[in-house]
Amino acid sequence: MAAIEVIQLEKTYTGATKAVAGVDFEVEPGTVFTLLGPSGCGKTTTLRCVAGLENPDHGDIRLGGEVVFSSADGIRLPPSKRKIGMVFQSYAIWPHMTVFQNVAYPLRGRGLRRTEIRERAMEALRMVNLDGFAERSAPKLSGGQQQRVALARAIAGEPRLFLLDEPLSNLDAKLREEMRSQILDLQRKLGVTTLYVTHDQVEALSMSHRIAVMEQGRIVEVAAPRDVYLHPRSRFAAQFVGLTNIVPARVTGGSEGKCAVDAPFARIVCQDGGKRHAEGERAMVLIRPENIAVSTTTPAETINVWRGQVVSTVFLGEFLECVVACGDTQMRARISPFIAIDVGDEVFLQAAPERLSIIAE
């Protein structure tokens, strides 16, 4: 049974367009499921609907088989009855309480003994390595520590579901990386089903079992991180997750999982992604910049070799990014910074067919 089932979810804010326009997804128990998309795509609204903080207009939400929201049956469980833990973007640490009081709050009013509350709250603090900070005043902690308090508070009540709303967006780059692995560790240790919302592709790719890419209130693609990046099935996902050269083309033929197309500047052979494309069909070839090799001499390979002229180069440290004009099409490539090329150079581009994907237009 799925840990989360969201069916035909719709939500419109008064006087605005649909924030969520028919979202469906399921999350397997114990996994991390990420909603990834640009701001305003409805990912946070979806998460808030699952939490019960937002009242959807339409749809069903089931957590572990239990219906927590259903527009047809008029069911709406309040957030506290959904057995969830949530980490907010602002952390939402109560400033008038100590660290301990923050973490112990979800345990109060449940008929637990004082000693038991203390034990469980301290255990949660130990999990995030903050047991030494229990009596500190919460707002005096650093950003990363506040984040950990928020995590501890979310897990203290032993939720069946863990909701994280852009938890790392307020941290600086270094700390973000550290917290990413800490959240991941915690999730793997507790094995708790997690719904994660972010606009950061690195977070999504590194933390999730599955990623749902959202655009304008809809999920455009759900897949494992590898597939989302390496074989995107939609133009939006390809453009939003990482950089992609998108080349319009027409299918000319294909065999054995390969597909041949006519692009404006050359003939391209690419993987067909397990789907046959009819001859004459209009399609788009997706080529990641890091999968293009650039050389000044004729390469040994014969397939997918294109000639072009270097239009611009930018040194980015780990690699050199260059734009090469192949006819009227500009291709972006990321190559080793040790390869010496200059603007105006005639170069050869080469890309392995199995690293290119094709999607229907």
Added chain:
Amino acid sequence: MYSEKQTGAPASRVASLGSDAGARHGASALPRFPAWIAALSPPRIALWGLVAAVVYLTLVPLVMVIYGTFTDGPPGTDASFTFANYIDAFGGEELYQSGLNSILFALASGALSFTVGCFLAWVTERSNAPLKPLIYFLVLVPFVLPGILSTISWIFLLSPTIGVLNQIVVATLGLAEPPFNIYTFSGMVWAFGIDHITLPFFLMAAAFRSMDPSLEEAATVSGMGPFRTFYYVNLRIMLPSIFAVCLLMFIRGIETFEAPAVIGLPAGINLFATEIFLALRRAPTNYNLAGTYAVAYLAITLIGVGLYLRVTRGAERFVMITGKAYRPRNIDLGPWRFAVTLTSLAILTIAVVLPLAVVVWTSFMPFYSTPSWGMLGLATLDNYAAIFELEEFYRASTNTLITGASAATIAVLLSLGIAWIGIRTDIPGKRLLDMIAFSPIAMPGVVLSLSLVWVYLTLPIHIYGTLWILIVAFVTKFIPISLRIMHVSLLQVHKELEEAAEIANPSPVRNALFVLLPLILPGMLVGWLYVLTLTFKDLSIPILLSHVGTDLLPVLIFGLFQSGELPRLCAMGVLLTLMIAAIAGSTRYLATRLSVKAGE
């Protein structure tokens, strides 16, 4: 669906689909209450409860007084419909004259307070003039002075017969006639305008502070000189604030009662506020005619408030509540900075120190006299001793405290509810609630009091002549102000703090008590104490609603003024001012302490 598979007949398919849909609809509709009951979630119940309370407090009095203007009998009697009141009111010349006077008075005094307040705000916020803390402190002082006392102090200073400044100038310059006369239109404008520099000072200081200095720097970098920068950048950005502050001062001037009553009445210059006051003091009292004046009066304040809301639409309703505060660059005035400080201190000496000094001096004198070294020997505590023996003083103090504290409590709780619904919920109707609650800002105290007389002499709720009617009046009058304070303090509590509690704990009571309340408490206290000080200073409401036994301190002071017991009046005024100062001081102290504790 099932039957379709069994029979496969098109006719039964239609029928089964129809019955299926009907059954589903019935199943979901059957256990439900009617839509309007099902829609009664706790926030909705609270919303409509608050709407009812606010409508009762604001709209009912208005409707009653308007009703009264179309009848020919006093409140609570059987009366018949008539236009006679309007014919009387608009047929005579008094209404136009007093209306014109009111508008001119508000414009002139508003211009005076704005100019002085804006200048002092510029000195403390943008210049490098020395002694800024002293300037800041002196500007604060008028805030704790009740209007009745400061108005009377200007009579002590500028009256042609007993005015201290007149006597000094006549003596030193050897003039034949006293140069100043407070009992003129300009005297009244001066007394009110110079006493109300604190509000424009704070609002303009906030406007100066909330201006991003990088905007100015950008103008300088792109080659604009200081004057062009001021004209094209500073002035343009601050224009809405300036206009809003001016309108606010205009509204304050239109609705004020103290200066028109204390200076205008003896001078024979009537304003709207005093015209209504006189109509009610005449025997036999014509409540209907007074109400008609009040309606005309309201029309003018409504225009002011309407304009004000238009100007500040989109932004916060009070300019002081702009979110971000910058630290603007101070302008180096060079040697002129000393001149600027001297000018500021001279203004403040005239506006603040002299009025206060003459009141304190008189409170220690056996009889009213011009201050001199010779008189200092006669200084006595007799006036204070006499007041402490006065039974009325204790009664009025208790009354003032009880009405003030009750009104502040009710106003803050109501406005907390209104602000919470306005900020945290998405219920349709919340804007209406906010608007109705803000509407008393257009109601001058005299009009409000008259309306309440109409309500409680008509409805079978017998609170006329008790402290309750004063409490009701104060709550109505000050709800717009406590609402703004609660609105701001609630905005500072991040929504997610409450949502985190909603997820963590199922009990709304526990969440409200342990999470929301501690976070909002500083704001509530500040709002409570602020409303309390306002009730201590107001004369326009108790002058019409207090009776023997329900006197408040400002009314007692007004009574002493009318009977000419000036030294005692001053002693009581000093005591009242000390009380207000104590409340205001503890507000500041608590506000800073609690906000430090809350960590924000």
